[in-house]
Amino acid sequence: MSLRQMEYFVTVVQEASFTRAADALHVTQPALSHQIKALEKAVGGPLLERLPRGVRLTPMGRAFLPHAELAVRSAAQARRAARAAAGAEGGELHVAALHSIAVGALPDVFARWRAAHPRVLLRLHEYATSEALEEAVRRGTADLAVGPEPVEPPGTVVPIGAEEIVLVVPFDDRLAGRTTVTLPELADRSWVRCAMEPVVHGARFLDWACGQAGFTPRTAVWTEQASTAVRMAAAGVGVCAAAAHIVRGAVGEDCVVLTPDPVWRRPCTVYARVPPTGAAEAFVALLRAVWPSVSGLPQRPGPT
Numbered sequence: 479m480s481l482r483q484m485e486y487f488v489t490v491v492q493e494a495s496f497t498r499a500a501d502a503l504h505v506t507q508p509a510l511s512h513q514i515k516a517l518e519k520a521v522g523g524p525l526l527e528r529l530p531r532g533v534r535l536t537p538m539g540r541a542f543l544p545h546a547e548l549a550v551r552s553a554a555q556a557r558r559a560a561r562a563a564a565g566a567e568g569g570e571l572h573v574a575a576l577h578s579i580a581v582g583a584l585p586d587v588f589a590r591w592r593a594a595h596p597r598v599l600l601r602l603h604e605y606a607t608s609e610a611l612e613e614a615v616r617r618g619t620a621d622l623a624v625g626p627e628p629v630e631p632p633g634t635v636v637p638i639g640a641e642e643i644v645l646v647v648p649f650d651d652r653l654a655g656r657t658t659v660t661l662p663e664l665a666d667r668s669w670v671r672c673a674m675e676p677v678v679h680g681a682r683f684l685d686w687a688c689g690q691a692g693f694t695p696r697t698a699v700w701t702e703q704a705s706t707a708v709r710m711a712a713a714g715v716g717v718c719a720a721a722a723h724i725v726r727g728a729v730g731e732d733c734v735v736l737t738p739d740p741v742w743r744r745p746c747t748v749y750a751r752v753p754p755t756g757a758a759e760a761f762v763a764l765l766r767a768v769w770p771s772v773s774g775l776p777q778r779p780g781p782t
Contacts, residue, residue: 481553483517484546486510487525491543494532544617551618571757574603574611574620578674578704579641579746582723584624587768591761598757606674606702615751621758622750624765626676633751636762639769641721643742644735646711651734658739661691668698668716672707676744684719687742708733 490499490510500507518525525539535543575584580602588600603620605611608628615623615632627635645664647653653663671684678686688695698716701707704724711718712733719742725735746769748754754762 479517479520481549483513483520485550486513487517488543488546488550490514490526490533491535491539496528496533548618554618569757570599570601571622571761572601572603572620573622573624573761574605574614575624576608576611576626576674577604577606578721578724579624580604581705582721582726583641583769587765590768591764594764595757595760608676615749618751622748622754622761624748625746626744627747628749631749633749634753635747635749636754636766638746638748638762638765640743640745641723642737643719643744644722644725644737646708646718646720646725647734647736648712648714649734650714653736654734656736658737660739661687662693664717665691665693667696669695670699670701670707670710670716670718671695671697672701672704672718672720674702674704 489503493499496507496510500510523538524536525542527534527536608626611623611625612628653659675682684695699710704720707718708720708725748762748765
């Protein structure tokens with residue numbers, strides 16, 4: 479079997495059609511069908527079930543697909559790494575990140591990158607959870623990932639800084655004149671929670687942190703995105719805990735930001751399957767230059 483055959487197979491699955499896949503690959507449909515049949519002969523059985531409208535994976539195809547996807551993506555990464563090592567301009571850099579980091583921290587980083595490297599196209603892949611982000615890197619979706627330190631490092635892990643977790647309330651809140659607040663002071667408040675909330679010691683972070691303070695948080699609203707939770711809190715729906723950079727990105731100055739006492743910080747890293755070179759290495763250097771160092775941070779309770 480060949481890499482081209484696996485690329486053809488992956489494209490047919492993505493397009494759910496031989497006709498659309500042939501158009502996307504700029505080949506004729508008979509040529510595409512011939513390559514898929516050759517691949518099926520090489521693996522020893524049918525990978526796709528041809529239907530009157532589209533295609534469907536066979537059990538063998540479902541088992542083969544993730545490996546084919548990894549091979550295709552790894553080949554693309556290898557080409558990008560080779561061009562970068564040779565000093566070639568242009569090309570692409572694929573960056574994966576948690577949605578909260580993509581919205582709050584990366585716009586400024588990407589703007590600086592574009593000013594310095596205008597011929598390198600950036601492709602951003604956003605994920606809701608740390609688990610999904612780690613899986614994307616393992617599958618070769620991106621060259622680099624930006625997020626919390628991975629539970630199972632896929633390769634190289636570089637500390638870049640930390641996220642400070644703050645609390646958001648509206649301007650007319652009784653705490654609006656404060657700059658800091660202890661968690662027990664919020665025991666009677668309702669909270670806006672986010673599905674992206676990290677898990678700490680087997681529990682969602684806010685449940686764990688409030689439990690340490692002696693109470694169970696009363697949830698008013700669950701949201702899918704952290705930026706939505708911040709806007710809900712700014713409107714007075716409830717208190718919200720979020721990374722400081724997403725608060726700036728989501729609502730700007732349109733809310734009151736309180737610092738928890740003790741401070742909550744979550745170290746952030748950039749990680750990859752292989753050591754970054756060329757454009758990827760330059761991107762890591764930029765991240766480290768514009769993001770505060772995690773060294774010397776106090777070890778306080780917070781999302782990890």
